[in-house]
Amino acid sequence: MKSLILFLQQVNVEEKLKNAPDSQYQIGVLIGSFIPFLVLVALAYTLYYRAKKKEKNLNN
Structure with missing residues (x-):
């Protein structure tokens, strides 16, 4: 499960910025x-x- 989450989170931001249509997308x-x-x-x-x-409440 953990490896699936890590795989889904891998996004190449540099590539998206290079292929961006305009500055608002960036x-x-x-x-x-x-x-x-x-x-x-x-x-x-x-x-x-x-x-x-x-912790503070336990010490009082």
């Missing part, structure tokens, strides 16, 4: 390539915040 490709990273960062921050909050 901007969309760049934004679309950063969205998964931003979602993972937000998820990591949320999990970290909840863990710190839980």
Whole structure:
């Protein structure tokens, strides 16, 4: 399952930018390539915040 997800996530951004019809498409490709990273960062921050909050409540 993990290898299938990794295979689906492999996108050649440079090739898409080279074959882009106009600059708006290029901007969309760049934004679309950063969205998964931003979602993972937000998820990591949320999990970290909840863990710190839980630890603080256990110590009190």
